[in-house]
Amino acid sequence: MTSSSSSSRSRNPSNGVRSTPDPFAYSTTSTYSKSSVSRKSGACWNPIKAVARNIVGAFVACFTPPDPEGYKKFWGSGDFRSPSVAPKMSRTNSERRGSNRAIYSNSTKEKVPGSMKFTMEGISKATRNFSPAFKIGQGGFGMVYKGRLDDGTFVAIKRAKKSVDDKHLGVEFQSEITTLAQVEHLHLVKFYGYLEHGDERIVVVEYVPNGTLREHLDGVHGKVLDLAARVDIAIDVAHAITYLHMYTDHPIIHRDIKSSNILLTEKLRAKVTDFGFARLAADIDSGATHVSTQVKGTAGYLDPEYLRTYQLTEKSDVYSFGVLLVELVTGRRPIEPKRELRERITARWAMRKFNNGDAISALDPRLQLTTGTNLAIEKILELALQCLAPRRQNRPSMRRCGEILWSIRKDYRELSAMDLRSYSSNSQ
Numbered sequence: 001m002t003s004s005s006s007s008s009r010s011r012n013p014s015n016g017v018r019s020t021p022d023p024f025a026y027s028t029t030s031t032y033s034k035s036s037v038s039r040k041s042g043a044c045w046n047p048i049k050a051v052a053r054n055i056v057g058a059f060v061a062c063f064t065p066p067d068p069e070g071y072k073k074f075w076g077s078g079d080f081r082s083p084s085v086a087p088k089m090s091r092t093n094s095e096r097r098g099s100n101r102a103i104y105s106n107s108t109k110e111k112v113p114g115s116m117k118f119t120m121e122g123i124s125k126a127t128r129n130f131s132p133a134f135k136i137g138q139g140g141f142g143m144v145y146k147g148r149l150d151d152g153t154f155v156a157i158k159r160a161k162k163s164v165d166d167k168h169l170g171v172e173f174q175s176e177i178t179t180l181a182q183v184e185h186l187h188l189v190k191f192y193g194y195l196e197h198g199d200e201r202i203v204v205v206e207y208v209p210n211g212t213l214r215e216h217l218d219g220v221h222g223k224v225l226d227l228a229a230r231v232d233i234a235i236d237v238a239h240a241i242t243y244l245h246m247y248t249d250h251p252i253i254h255r256d257i258k259s260s261n262i263l264l265t266e267k268l269r270a271k272v273t274d275f276g277f278a279r280l281a282a283d284i285d286s287g288a289t290h291v292s293t294q295v296k297g298t299a300g301y302l303d304p305e306y307l308r309t310y311q312l313t314e315k316s317d318v319y320s321f322g323v324l325l326v327e328l329v330t331g332r333r334p335i336e337p338k339r340e341l342r343e344r345i346t347a348r349w350a351m352r353k354f355n356n357g358d359a360i361s362a363l364d365p366r367l368q369l370t371t372g373t374n375l376a377i378e379k380i381l382e383l384a385l386q387c388l389a390p391r392r393q394n395r396p397s398m399r400r401c402g403e404i405l406w407s408i409r410k411d412y413r414e415l416s417a418m419d420l421r422s423y424s425s426n427s428q
């Protein structure tokens with residue numbers, strides 16, 4: 001795949017579909033396809049384990065355990081097990097969703113994501129009639145405004161463009177609200193509700209105050225993100241996608257994991273946003289292994305196997321996550337058109353460095369070099385290499401990515417503490 005422009009998406013004026021700048025002209029089939037390759041490494045689906053995974057995972061994926069040592073206890077090395085919470089009977093999908101709701105509703109004010117009702121008057125009031133002063137961004141879907149509800153809650157209000165190609169925007173709007181209504185996780189942007197009023201389509205979500213990861217990597221917010229913060233962000237994103245892939249009622253593929261879709265809180269923790277392209281994964285209970293669908297996503301992040309075959313699985317998110325890991329280490333955008341030819345595709349350039357035993361020279365030059373950093377970037381790029389495997393079956397699951405990152409963070413913290421101790425004893 002080649003692209004002469006940056007990774008930002010553009011709207012194709014001819015059909016209104018958010019697309020990459022690459023001239024992809026794919027047909028939509030949207031069928032569930034069966035194949036002999038099992039989506040879950042040949043394991044038989046066990047409803048009891050699945051429910052246990054669902055409930056334990058819901059807890060786990062929602063909270064970052066405070067103690068790195070606790071990772072294995074929470075995540076285990078194989079299936080999730082927790083005799084105290086695992087139900088004894090198998091349940092249907094909708095009952096599983098009920099379990100998730102019960103857990104999540106304890107931790108939030110809203111009982112059900114998206115259940116708040118909005119009126120056009122309320123939205124106009126919250127945004128001072130869509131005042132430009134309240135505008136905080138613009139994406140393929142439309143303008144984004146910051147608003148304040150009557151109870152004082154700050155929200156992000158996404159107002160769909162009024163376009164000649166209403167049909168495609170409508171599909172994106174439906175996709176976003178349908179997906180958002182099914183999910184709730186600490187590291188996914190929270191869905192408050194939506195409004196359809198005449199030709200207005202509005203999505204109201206949690207306001208995340210500290211800009212996008214891409215802006216931070218570009219240095220827009222001043223302070224450079226240190227490696228510890230970058231690893232935390234990678235873990236938050238891994239947990240959020242693991243949740244989408246494994247703990248929702250039906251697995252969800254985000255399809256647009258990228259640094260400008262990662263919003264940061266004041267404490268530099270990540271919230272994944274933008275579900276306009278998300279869609280349900282194949283139904284493994286029926287033996288399907290992938291969904292055949294029109295290619296969507298952003299240039300530079302797109303899984304080459306999905307591009308070639310139109311077969312979409314959770315591993316396409318894993319590929320995009322691999323690109324994100326390279327971005328975190330190098331600070332560069334996935335495609336850097338102004339660089340010399342062999343450095344333009346950042347992942348390819350960084351992987352070449354890694355394979356030549358020279359990972360250090362791919363490191364963001366603004367990051368400090370320490371023993372901990374050296375080891376961590378080596379390991380992060382090794383994980384990125386696995387995520388970027390050309391064939392999906394060679395990529396790790398998102399859950400495995402989280403585990404690996406967790407242990408990278410543990411080692412990094414230990415080495416950083418040792419560095420600090422030896423520095424202070426040397427300076428005495």
Ligand SMILES: Nc1ncnc2c1ncn2[C@@H]1O[C@H](COP(=O)(O)OP(=O)(O)OP(=O)(O)O)[C@@H](O)[C@H]1O
Pocket residue numbers: 009010018136137138139140141142143144156158189205206207208209211212260261263273274
């Ligand atoms: N929940 C939010 N809280 C704070 N700012 C937000 C929020 N959602 C979006 N924004 C801001 O609005 C911008 C546009 O967001 P949006 O999700 O519509 O588009 P995008 O992901 O940047 O682009 P595209 O839709 O083409 O992928 C973001 O880059 C961000 O700066």
